[in-house]
Amino acid sequence: MADALLSPAVGGVMWVAAAGTVAYSARKLSKGESKDLNSPKSVSFDKKIPLMGVLGAFVFAAQMINFTIPGTGSSGHIGGGILLASLLGPEAGFLTIASVLLIQCLFFADGGLLALGCNIVNMGLFACFIGFPLIYRKILKKGFTPTKIMIASIVSVVVSLQLGAFGVVFETMLSGVTELPFSTFVVLMQPIHLAIGAVEGVLTGCVLIFMYNAKPELLVGYDGSAVKENVSVKKVAVVLVVITALIGGGLSLVASSNPDGLEWSIEKVTGSTEIDRSNGVSDALGSVQESTAFLPDYAFKNSDSTMGTTVSGLIGSGITLGLAAVIGVSASKIKNSKKHA
Template sequence: MHMADALLSPAVGGVMWVAAAGTLAYSATKLSKGDSEDLNNPKSVSFDKKIPLMGVLGAFVFASQMINFTIPGTGSSGHIGGGILLASLLGPEAGFLTIASVLVIQCLFFADGGLLALGCNMINMGFFACFIGFPFIYKKILKNGFTPTKIMIASIVSVVISLQLGAFGVVCETMLSGVTELPFSTFVVLMQPIHLAIGLVEGVLTGCVLIFIYNAKPELLVGYDGSTVKENVSVKKVALVLVVVAALIGGGLSLFASANPDGLEWSIQKVTGSTELDRSSGVSDALGSVQESTAFLPDYAFKSDSENTAGTTVSGIVGSAITLGLAALIGFGASKVKKGSNHNSQKHA
């Protein structure tokens, strides 16, 4: 559901950039001050211990998004968003910062999603999941205790609703941008059902990952109630498993991704006959030039690789590694600021 710049006016893209920047600033501030309620649960793993996991999960989501799964009977495909998965393990603030890291790297280095549309993509794929789906749906379902069945139900319902909000956000953003090629009523009727199907698949996949972690190290789950403790498994072991899986997905399984257009492209194609719109402005053209200069593997492929096999493999591994580093760096930065603030507070006490 990565939006392209052609779907937006500069005004709408700019407003969404401001909204995304505000959410990033809010999230970073909450983490640096240690004010995140979800990371101050004494029964769960502390944020400092989760910092490596922040990077690993970013890499895992990056790699997983490279695998488009076919939606039977539609000619469309989908991929996971990852917002609920990240928020359920890191909390909404760290989860949003992590998904934002994934989107920035996809945009700048792989030309996946427009630069003007980056703010929209952060809100549609990150904000709705981390700050609406997670606290108001996922946590509510699990408030009276964790079981594998409840984790699966919470994952499916929260992912579906978050993705529905994100899909509706795309429709509203194109409407406000004056994209007359995509009439609101027609576009929304196509976008919502196809993303319902995608959300159901992502919800099940998210539930499977979270159930694995619950069985291995339940303290990693935000809101963990302390009813089950397995001291024999460390955070490092869970992180190592996720790193290996991310490498396998990005470096190998991504080659078998569905070639069908994703839900957004499919919806556009149903209305216009093409998966892309031919619209531009001075702002989008300028930002497009910037993106062309930074994207060393556009569309996850080498320009000289007609089969796209080597480029896809390299993109999966390199992109996952860069995401791991950036997300972990953000986490370490927030932790450093938090420790510095605590030290200064003690000095003045």
């Protein structure tokens, strides 16, 4: 979401909601209270810390690739919440997606600073704390198979994205954006994000099936039902790093230029992909963002070179990897220090 879709009051409330969920997740991890990470058959969170950084980088890079939705003139990209939660648990997954969105906002001007809280809730909270535990885990409760993983991925991603899309519409309505009437906006947003969710669900399922075949113990809640070759976490992480570099450094150049689902919906209503609204708060935060974003819109400032996209993909993935890893290591150290105490 851009800041123009929000009032300062709604943006502020959602900032508080996002910050509260971040604090809750950090507390759960630091105290070792995440029930989803206590399965005796799954790899422990401490051993997944390198993977936390790598997965954050992978999602950052993957979000740069918009795929075309045939017959609509729109495009979409993965959110990554279900993918992260299914491999890291809901708390660590949420902190990782929040890190991705923070870096996108501050350094690449992707999403408004006032809207950051909304984006974290819409893309992170709904997936990690609703779609994952209430849908994905329920479908896989009686055992893991590639077919079940694919079904769970598609259904949970679609539901999570529908909730996120409705969240955008609801937050816009509460902000008094009269240019986007609620009924018209919701009728456009939900179907297009249903299509986007279906594609993301399949892509998520493919990644998780790859993980299942390589090292099923990485999947949260894994019950030990499959006997696989013992591939190390390090090898899986190396493969993901290579894929991330290829996506961020190369495939991002061929991303669809069509407007994404939100921009497409806005354009259908107003005739433009953006709304021109501002206030003192959004103007001030916009100035802050302008000063921190060294590669706005994933490009060099005042340059048409496509190398800006490649550099953005590699640098952004690297920063995300570092931040997510620092969060994981910090949570692990706090948890271990409390155990010793």
